[in-house]
Amino acid sequence: MRRTVALIATLTLAAGMLAGCGSDDGDAAAGPGPLRIGYQRFGGLSLVKARNDAPGVTWSLFESGPALTEAIKAGAIDLGQTGEAPPIFAAAAKTPFVIAATSEPVPQAEAVLVKQSRGFKTFADLKGKTIALNKGSNVNWLLIKLLEKHNLTLNDVNVKYLKPAEGRPAFDNDQVDAWIIWDPYFALAEQPGVQVLADATGVANNREYVLVAKDSAESKTQQIKDFLATYEKTTAWGIANPDERAKVLAPELKIDEATTKRALARAAKPLTPLTPEIGTELQAIADGFTELKLIPGSIDVKSLIDPRFSGTAAQ
Template identity: 30%
Template sequence: MTIDATRRQLALGMAALAAVPAFVGAQSGSARATVLKAGDQKGGLRALLEAADELKGLNYEIQWAEFPAAAPLAEALNAEAVDLGPIGDAPLIFALANGVRIKAFAVNRSDPYGTAVLVRPDSPLKTAADLKGRRIGTNRGSIGHFIALKALASAGLQPDADTFRFLPPPDAKLALTQGAIDAWATWEPYTAMAETAGQARVLVSGRGLSSGLSFLAATDSALAHKRAALQDFAQRVVRAQKWSYRHVPEFAASLARIIGIAPDAARLQFERRRQQWIAADAQVLADQQRTADFFLEAGLLKQRLDVRPTFDGGFVPA
């Protein structure tokens, strides 16, 4: 993605932040009430909390800003335009390598099947080896970028100067359907949306290639000054996640309505992810370090990133 494209997406997210009214808790009538500026990707986090009725009884306000991908969300975190947001393992590494002052304070692991390389249903491509010499669309530094590189490496292939077209998800999807690219490396809910609409099929899934890790990341400033609100927010997300798996039909319908996708796509991407919030244990650190080292070996990081200082271990899911 170009710098101008990233800035345009950041501007859209900032416009959303200004346009969306705050959710006000029961004790937030005071002008001194804490305001938590929450970034979101494709509305998934907000939809989860709304569906599980976890946005009631707050003693702080939440202002939401929605972003189409992790790169503009990371830009907003860097500018302290938002306090926190969900971010995948690969984009977190790129953000930290670029000097963004954030830490992961909550950890999520899910089935990475939907982080995948997609092709058109009628594509002649059948395996990762068939990606040789092909054009792949994805976001630079995204989990899609990571899975494309891993898919190529699994087949003994190396990307060249013509391999990638760095595009945001809507543009990459259009490019795939129009034949401007041969494959699209993306993530949920985009994978499920394309599959259920008959626009794409999975060529290479993330299983065996991706750790399935994603995080809630917050700015250093928010962790220092809004820690209680962040802790409460994270616990609400954990409770909402547990609720969602006990109420799959209701949540899938609510998710489809809130984020504006087809109900069958909402349910597919939700059910197969099987998300769990976990502690930032030694296995999490090891998996994240392997991802960072892979990017270094691929020449996408200038120096090794030690992931240990990038975690705030104070949050443990109840």
């Protein structure tokens, strides 16, 4: 267990070092130069990086979607991949971006973890308990939907907002009763004595979204289109070759191959067209956050889907 916590700490340190990396020429997002990609450990973009399928781009690693969208807002990256909640929080924070691509649903790749010794049987048993999660990430929406499913509200639980590297030791040391987390942190936490109380199946689609800085969408349109085409091909290769995919990704993720393969089996999904229905789905999530006053005011996230890119991949 201590080795796993140390691994999480190492991943976080690497994320902090790499998050500042980008092109060395100091260009702003709208300027010329290589495409600057922000990725999360284990997101679909990790495989593109690990295989070096997009030579010439620069890569920056982030621990979570909210950190990545902050980099977009700061003009540090051109493109990045997140779950379904970070685009909404980013739009509420007036971050200038568009949505360029999405994946099929990935509900099994995020879950509520508890200790078996605590005796929790259903999510409803967490009433009055402390739940850790990363604010503004996909798991934030999962919590809301699970509360709704079990006729509970945010007032019925104690939410502790912790980043993944903070959430794991808090969970291991029983400082919280439950931890809602996504892969690969989810897979790493699947140790003896840990129980999956619920995942997102039936309550949240948990899609991945590719976000593009608005200035970059204008100045690097063709570069982004070319990259998205590469991303789709690499994703398809990985799904068709799961064993080879795990071997390629395990060193990149600094996770053992068996854990990598287990997580990929539930988390890796192909891209899918950005249809109006997906825009409606994302807008419903935004409206839910607004209703709960978790974001300030209403936002029109559906309008952020960019038709220039929505047909680039998965058509």
